[in-house]
Amino acid sequence: MLSDIVSCQFDLKRIERLLKIQHALDLHSIIGITDTNGIITYVNKEFCRISKYAEDELIGQDHRILKSGFHSDEFYTGMWKTISSGRIWRGSVKNMAKDGSFYWVKTIIVPLLDEFGKPIEYVSIRTDITKEKELQERLAESTNKLVSAERFSAIGELSSRLAHDLRNPLSVIKAEVDIFKFKNKNSDEKTLQSCQRVENAVAKITYQINTVLDFVRTKPLHLDKNSVSSIIESTLSNIVIPDRIKIISPQTDTVIICDSHQLEVVFENLITNSIQAMENDGTVTIRVIEENNSVIIQIEDTGDGIPDEIVPKIFEPLFTTKHKGTGLGLASVKNIIEQHQGKISLKNNPTTFTIRLPQQLKLPLEEKLTIDSIP
Amino acid sequence: MSAIVIDDDHDMVEVLSELLKIKGVDVVAKGYDGNDAVTAYKILKPDIVFLDLMMDNYDGFFALENIRRIDPNAKVVIITADENYETKQKLKKLSPTKVFHKPLEIDEVMNLLGTFEDFDS
Numbered sequence: 001m002l003s004d005i006v007s008c009q010f011d012l013k014r015i016e017r018l019l020k021i022q023h024a025l026d027l028h029s030i031i032g033i034t035d036t037n038g039i040i041t042y043v044n045k046e047f048c049r050i051s052k053y054a055e056d057e058l059i060g061q062d063h064r065i066l067k068s069g070f071h072s073d074e075f076y077t078g079m080w081k082t083i084s085s086g087r088i089w090r091g092s093v094k095n096m097a098k099d100g101s102f103y104w105v106k107t108i109i110v111p112l113l114d115e116f117g118k119p120i121e122y123v124s125i126r127t128d129i130t131k132e133k134e135l136q137e138r139l140a141e142s143t144n145k146l147v148s149a150e151r152f153s154a155i156g157e158l159s160s161r162l163a164h165d166l167r168n169p170l171s172v173i174k175a176e177v178d179i180f181k182f183k184n185k186n187s188d189e190k191t192l193q194s195c196q197r198v199e200n201a202v203a204k205i206t207y208q209i210n211t212v213l214d215f216v217r218t219k220p221l222h223l224d225k226n227s228v229s230s231i232i233e234s235t236l237s238n239i240v241i242p243d244r245i246k247i248i249s250p251q252t253d254t255v256i257i258c259d260s261h262q263l264e265v266v267f268e269n270l271i272t273n274s275i276q277a278m279e280n281d282g283t284v285t286i287r288v289i290e291e292n293n294s295v296i297i298q299i300e301d302t303g304d305g306i307p308d309e310i311v312p313k314i315f316e317p318l319f320t321t322k323h324k325g326t327g328l329g330l331a332s333v334k335n336i337i338e339q340h341q342g343k344i345s346l347k348n349n350p351t352t353f354t355i356r357l358p359q360q361l362k363l364p365l366e367e368k369l370t371i372d373s374i375p
Numbered sequence: 376m377s378a379i380v381i382d383d384d385h386d387m388v389e390v391l392s393e394l395l396k397i398k399g400v401d402v403v404a405k406g407y408d409g410n411d412a413v414t415a416y417k418i419l420k421p422d423i424v425f426l427d428l429m430m431d432n433y434d435g436f437f438a439l440e441n442i443r444r445i446d447p448n449a450k451v452v453i454i455t456a457d458e459n460y461e462t463k464q465k466l467k468k469l470s471p472t473k474v475f476h477k478p479l480e481i482d483e484v485m486n487l488l489g490t491f492e493d494f495d496s
Contacts (some may be wrong), residue, residue: 163458167478169384175393176390
């Protein structure tokens with residue numbers, strides 16, 4: 001009798017202790033139990049919190065309710081094979097919560113076995129590793145970016161070598177034409193036209209080399225305080241504006257720290273694009289808006305807009321819809337804006353490019369040094 | 376007005392020399408690297424040096440630096456196909472008289488020479 005009471009008390013103490021341990025476990029881990037068919041029979045609070053389902057929405061459901069679609073069928077069959085044969089399964093699983101968001105859990109599934117070694121149910125203990133996975137993904141992404149940046153700088157170096165080597169023979173061709181013209185001052189019209197065509201061809205190649213180089217070579221910024229509208233005015237004075245194009249200049253102005261020459265390249269590209277898109281007939285409206293510590297510049301035109309399917313591609317290098325385009329205009333624009341730590345976006349109806357630039361641009365120290373060294 | 380023409384591209388040297396001759400410039404020497412430039416300058420003291428930058432062995436920077444040592448007021452015109460930012464920075468320190476880019480606009484060169492003649496007279 002006495003021994004029974006003692007053992008009973010002992011059991012109670014053990015159970016009490018086990019409950020405390022479970023409580024501790026519940027605070028950290030996502031715990032669930034399913035039967036041998038994968039039907040959920042138990043979930044703890046953490047399970048509900050991370051999956052965003054209520055307890056009664058989960059109990060009685062197939063565990064597949066949480067499937068994210070990320071893993072292959074083989075992944076799940078492998079898991080089932082392991083646990084149904086009574087062995088422990090370990091792995092990381094991407095699941096989908098009730099609201100469609102995803103979460104990653106580091107998982108151990110322990111089969112509870114009957115006296116014959118057959119599983120009766122499966123206890124899973126999971127730890128949320130979503131943040132770690134996100135970090136990993138971001139790391140992989142920035143490594144990729146780094147690799148492509150390196151590749152890009154190699155292309156840049158190669159291109160400037162190529163440009164150098166092309167300009168030399170071009171120079172010879174051009175000078176030879178000059179000499180020919182001097183020596184044959186009284187040439188007939190036809191010969192003069194031939195000379196002109198050679199000169200045009202040389203000029204075209206030169207132009208092409210320079211645009212490609214402008215793009216592949218990221219020039220350090222020459223920062224200065226500038227009035228935005230004066231940069232726009234200076235850009236407009238360099239563009240040939242067809243008669244039926246109306247340009248509405250910004251009504252407001254603000255001062256910004258930027259590289260004015262580079263921003264002129266940006267505006268020139270966007271405004272000439274607009275003019276071309278409107279087939280030389282329409283209105284370009286330019287707005288300057290000050291907001292918090294940013295300057296927003298909008299260039300809007302009355303053209304037909306950019307087809308939805310190409311919108312995601314317009315800033316990609318070498319993408320063009322024009323016969324004579326290099327496909328580098330908007331890519332250069334984006335480069336320059338990003339160098340200014342700004343953003344550029346496009347919206348249709350009406351076609352509007354929106355540039356957002358920080359008003360007080362601060363550059364990392366090393367870049368500042370090169371800026372200071374420029375008189 | 377006397378000049379020397381230095382470029383590692385032989386065709387370029389020939390064609391530029393011919394062009395300058397047509398324009399009335401007396402090309403007194405042709406050279407193909409920075410060392411040629413310095414040697415020719417020492418011996419001939421031309422009014423003007425037309426100098427390429429990127430050349431094997433002794434480049435244009437070497438020539439410019441050494442000609443400036445001989446005569447700080449020497450007229451050295453750089454004609455280069457290189458438009459790198461680093462090149463520009465490096466060149467700035469050596470203060471060339473003028474920098475032209477290839478392909479060369481001969482009229483620009485002649486305009487420059489015009490200003491020299493005014494200066495001399």
